[in-house]
Amino acid sequence: MKYISTRGGVDPIGFQDAVMMGLARDGGLLLPETLPTISPATLNSWRNLPYQYLALEVLSLFIDDIPKLDLDGLIERSYAGFSHPQITPVRKVGDLYVMELFHGPTLAFKDVALQLLGNMFEYILERSGSVMNIIGATSGDTGSAAIYGVRGKKGINIFILHPDGRTSPIQALQMTTVVDPNVFNIAVRGTFDDAQAIVKGIFSDLEFKDRFHLGAINSINWARVLAQVVYYVFSYCKLWKTGAESVDFSVPTGNFGDIFAGYVAKQLLPEGCINRLILATNENDILNRFVNQGDYSTSGTVTPTSSPSMDIQIASNFERYLYYLRDENSGQVQADMEAFTSTGRLDLSEQRERVAKDFVARSVSEEETIQTIGDVYAKENYLLDPHTAVGFRAALELRDSKRPVICLSTAHPAKFGEAVKKAIHEDVELPESLTELQGKESRCETMDANAQQIKEYIRKHALS
């Protein structure tokens, strides 16, 4: 399987090179040259596989430059730290199904992909005798999942900047209590935007970037999307055993990474297995407007909500879907993205019918989100985190009576305890993995939002 860029400027490369490249060199995103499909007979043979075995089958369709035995080892190690034997269990909540993706070390769905990505980085670097310094800024969640993905890994140092005092206390603890020698937490006196600007500045210094083999761990890495395809197939197989031939998925969406994995799964499985993907946004609704009106336009401002991991203005993975919507015409995609960059707007209204074959969408307000958490808790004694509640609410509004809906649950409710408390008027019980962070040893460097000083610090501690 070779990988190409949505913008056509990268000669086909193997999976390992695609993982190391991250963003395509021509500014586009990497995709498989052709999307694989499986037969009903193959699906039948997958029906009862445990998560890790299924992951090996699915990943093998996309990866031909890592021996199967090695890939098996990488998968085993990536999911050994999950607290549930099924990794991503599915349970019935009222009339809907909820797939819990939060049983990884940081209690958010990003662990599913970042645990695997960390192991893949280590594996590839070891074989090429190379090293990597990962630098990123976080407003809270992605940082801890990235740190847990690479802690203790050989050949990798990670530097994560977070705004001092502006993440939730639990989020800060989740990062700073990781004291492995390859992990460097930097609390920046300033906002998330300050931290982000510093990271961007560092990456734009190409000499520094090459010298220190800088790497990013953001959601545009193909390996992250691929890891997420697995749980769509896994949960489909689970429901299939209960007699469902066809299912819908509801996905709380920010950067379009998770739901794009659903799109890949839909193409992979035999026709009709996945009927529709319900795209749920919070009040930051650019993707909802795209699906319902064909209008992909940024409003320019982000509205803070109780589901902060979906507070985005531009969806960084959208270009991958656009490539298929444009019939794999990379010239057109390039033109589209240039137009979007200069005007902040893309008119895709002529594509609406095609989009509707795969997606329906709804934007869920703050009030509806809180109300949904309260209702589901009262009726079903089940706690949704605010991100999951956005998807759950959209599913309630958009489901049809013909098939079940699986709602992706992207975070443990205790991670967003304040918003949940607003809905249920009780404190949310913390799972043990969070309470035990309290008295733990921690390590963090607090620094001014001074790009030069932070760069100096990284230079001093980077692998080279």
Ligand SMILES: *Cc1c(COP(=O)(O)O)cnc(C)c1O
């Ligand atoms: C990142 C995140 C999302 C959004 O996922 P995308 O792939 O960006 O669409 C939703 N919920 C939680 C809890 C997240 O951390």
